Amino acid sequence: MGSITSSDNLGSNPSTATSAIPSSVTGQVVNASTGAPVSRALVRLNDRAVLTDHEGKFRFDQNTEASANVLVSKPGYYAGTEFSEPVNLFLSAAQLGSPLEVRLYPEALLTGTLTAPDGTPLPHIAVSAQRNVYDDVGHRWISAGQAQTDSHGNFRIPVQAGDYRLETRYAPQDRTTGEAVLPATVPNENSSNTSRMIRIHSGEEQHFELRPAVSPTHAVTATTQPPSGRGFTRISARSSNGSALSVGPTISGLSGEIKIQLPQGTYTLTARMMGDPEAPEQAETTVTVPDHDISGVVLQFFPIPAIPVELVVDGASTSDSSSPNLQQMGLTLQSEQTDPDRGDSSVRLASRRDQSSVFIVPPGSYRLAARNNGGWYVKSVSYGDSDLLQDELVVAPGAAGTPIRVVVSNEMGGLQGEVKLKGDPSACWIYLIPTNASVQSVYTTRSSASGSYSFAHLPPGSYQVVAFEQRHSADYRDPESIAPFNAQVHFISISAGDKPTLNLDAVPVAEVVP
Numbered sequence: 001m002g003s004i005t006s007s008d009n010l011g012s013n014p015s016t017a018t019s020a021i022p023s024s025v026t027g028q029v030v031n032a033s034t035g036a037p038v039s040r041a042l043v044r045l046n047d048r049a050v051l052t053d054h055e056g057k058f059r060f061d062q063n064t065e066a067s068a069n070v071l072v073s074k075p076g077y078y079a080g081t082e083f084s085e086p087v088n089l090f091l092s093a094a095q096l097g098s099p100l101e102v103r104l105y106p107e108a109l110l111t112g113t114l115t116a117p118d119g120t121p122l123p124h125i126a127v128s129a130q131r132n133v134y135d136d137v138g139h140r141w142i143s144a145g146q147a148q149t150d151s152h153g154n155f156r157i158p159v160q161a162g163d164y165r166l167e168t169r170y171a172p173q174d175r176t177t178g179e180a181v182l183p184a185t186v187p188n189e190n191s192s193n194t195s196r197m198i199r200i201h202s203g204e205e206q207h208f209e210l211r212p213a214v215s216p217t218h219a220v221t222a223t224t225q226p227p228s229g230r231g232f233t234r235i236s237a238r239s240s241n242g243s244a245l246s247v248g249p250t251i252s253g254l255s256g257e258i259k260i261q262l263p264q265g266t267y268t269l270t271a272r273m274m275g276d277p278e279a280p281e282q283a284e285t286t287v288t289v290p291d292h293d294i295s296g297v298v299l300q301f302f303p304i305p306a307i308p309v310e311l312v313v314d315g316a317s318t319s320d321s322s323s324p325n326l327q328q329m330g331l332t333l334q335s336e337q338t339d340p341d342r343g344d345s346s347v348r349l350a351s352r353r354d355q356s357s358v359f360i361v362p363p364g365s366y367r368l369a370a371r372n373n374g375g376w377y378v379k380s381v382s383y384g385d386s387d388l389l390q391d392e393l394v395v396a397p398g399a400a401g402t403p404i405r406v407v408v409s410n411e412m413g414g415l416q417g418e419v420k421l422k423g424d425p426s427a428c429w430i431y432l433i434p435t436n437a438s439v440q441s442v443y444t445t446r447s448s449a450s451g452s453y454s455f456a457h458l459p460p461g462s463y464q465v466v467a468f469e470q471r472h473s474a475d476y477r478d479p480e481s482i483a484p485f486n487a488q489v490h491f492i493s494i495s496a497g498d499k500p501t502l503n504l505d506a507v508p509v510a511e512v513v514p
Contacts, residue, residue: 021093025060027100028052029072032509033203038104041074044088066093070100077104081161081202081512082471083133083142092449103509105202107158110145110166112208114153114184121153122212125171125181132163132197134441134473139334140346141165161204163197168212170245172261180263183243184212201513215263220287221295222258224271235260237267258299262289270362271299280304282362305399306358307383309349314379314409324408326357328373331406333359333366333393359404366393370406370439377459378439379409389437413458414499415492418451419467421506425451426469428506433464433476435491442476458494465490467506485511 025045029038029052037056042049045060046068052058071088072079110129114122131144144164145157157166171181186208187196200206224233235258237245245267247260258271266288273281283299309331313323326349333347347361368388370378381388383404393404419428430453432443438459447453447467466482466489474481482489485507492502 020097021066022063022097023061025063025068025096025100027058027102029056029058029074029102029104031203032103032105033201038074038077041072041077041102041104043102044069044071063096065096067091068096070102072102072104074104076107076158078107078160078202079104080470081105082473083131083144083160083162095449105161108161108200108202109205110157110159110164110198110200110208111205112155112166112186112210114149114155114168114210114212116181116214117211120214121149121151122181122214123149123151123153125149125153125168127155127157127166127168127210129157129159129164129166131159132165134475139475159200161200161202163199165197166208166210168210170247172217178216178218178261179214180217180261182213182215182239182263183245184210185243186210188241213263215265216291217261217263218289218291219293220260220262220289220297221293222260222269222271222287222297222299224258224273224283224299224301226301233258233271233273235269235271237262237269240266262287264289264291269297269299271301272304273301279306280360302398303400304360304362305395305397306360307395307400308403309357309359310403310405311357312405312407314407314411317408317410324373324376326406327351329376329378329406329408330369330371330373332369333361334369335364335366361395363395363397363399366395368393368404368439369441372440372443372457372459375410375412375457376408377410377412377457378406379459380407381405381439382407387437389439409459411460411496413460413494413496414454414456415458415463415465415494415502416452416454416499417502417504419447419453419504419506420451421469421508425449426506427451428467428469428504429471430455430465430467430504431472431476432458433466433482434459434461435464436461460494460496462491462493465492465502465504467504468512469506469509470512472507472512 029041030036031038039052039054039056041052043052043058046065048060050058067090069088069090114125114127116122126146126148128146129144130141133140133142144159147155147157149155166186168184170183198206235247237247247262269285269287271283281301282304283301285297285299287297309326311326331349347359349357350360351357368381381404383393384402418425419430420426421428427449428447430445430447443455443458445453445455466485488505488507490502492500
């Protein structure tokens with residue numbers, strides 16, 4: 001459903017508005033980008049439905065509902081700009097009694113053409129739009145749409161407003177020609193776009209020319225040491241320009257011989273043995289593929305580092321609540337380098353048969369993320385001399401033994417207050433952004449219809465606080481994410497055992513550029 005307001009404010013305190021069942025429910029559907037009315041939008045009120053007229057207006061007479069689910073939709077429009085936006089809204093009699101204004105967001109379009117370097121169109125190649133998403137735990141990419149190029153190499157992907165990247169995957173064409181289309185990404189690693197993202201607004205169209213390399217493929221024969229007959233082997237290749245090629249899964253014989261197809265170029269081959277889930281192994285080597293088949297590549301397997309994780313209860317914690325376990329704290333390690341096979345960049349905590357917890361994590365650099373659990377929060381995290389609240393975890397080949405120590409505490413504070421939208425108490429979203437080192441980048445809650453909100457469990461420290469009429473996901477670790485709304489941002493310090501009051505004025509949805 002689109003975002004809704006009313007002339008008497010949708011979020012008004014029910015005590016100040018009539019609670020009688022309205023005899024009619026009326027409103028107007030408008031384009032959130034232009035303000036123009038949206039005709040022939042389908043409006044549902046529980047099991048009743050009408051289409052809007054040429055002025056975008058709708059009306060339900062003889063209403064007998066004291067409350068209702070309202071859903072508004074039209075092809076070519078989205079309910080909002082957030083990927084997790086609810087599709088419907090539950091409204092009370094007081095809210096239904098005032099004229100509603102429903103905003104629908106026109107779809108944005110990512111279009112383009114995929115051609116070989118010589119200009120030949122590349123048909124039947126999948127192009128996907130990956131959306132950049134932030135939530136309470138951290139950052140991830142989700143698939144937001146996909147299209148296959150037509151006979152002229154053209155593609156068209158409708159999406160919500162947001163931040164994206166376009167990508168194609170490694171695509172062997174056919175075995176008769178032995179050619180493959182190499183991956184392409186926009187923006188690419190060498191792009192002048194410092195954010196490495198495409199930012200597109202509602203109703204906007206952006207066009208891109210993708211020119212992936214097309215190359216003959218050649219057989220690469222590798223042997224594994226020790227032989228890989230013990231389990232399943234998965235192989236990926238990363239080219240010298242950073243492109244990831246999924247060339248597995250490949251099943252080898254008992255001799256440990258593996259055959260894959262790769263275009264000419266230099267690659268880092270990574271193979272993973274999945275025979276024992278508690279003790280996976282990985283091999284990595286660099287190979288240069290000339291203009292013919294090659295053999296003699298050796299993949300030497302070593303155990304993937306298993307880093308033990310220990311939970312320690314801070315000595316100042318009170319004993320009136322049972323301490324959590326590590327799984328309840330939602331610990332993950334996040335990398336900017338996405339696994340081409342899993343399509344993910346997070347490593348989750350694993351439990352072993354002996355009940356111990358470990359991160360089974362390939363060598364690389366990671367940022368630790370976690371979440372509060374009830375009355376407990378992560379106070380500090382250390383790995384040797386590294387403070388993982390501030391520093392990245394750098395995992396070297398063969399790393400193991402040194403534990404990650406997670407210190408939790410229940411010495412917490414809180415925050416409460418009232419949110420107003422255009423002067424009236426309202427149901428809005430409140431965001432608390434820690435300004436000190438923290439495993440959680442933001443804390444969120446929603447105020448009630450009377451505008452009241454409460455955070456019961458917050459780590460002691462300093463915060464920036466801002467409220468929005470609608471959800472507003474962003475990279476809150478970046479100060480620029482809330483810079484446009486500085487007039488509504490507050491600073492507050494919270495001490496253990498305290499629950500100060502902070503009243504807020506919310507940013508109206510109309511002031512957030514979709």
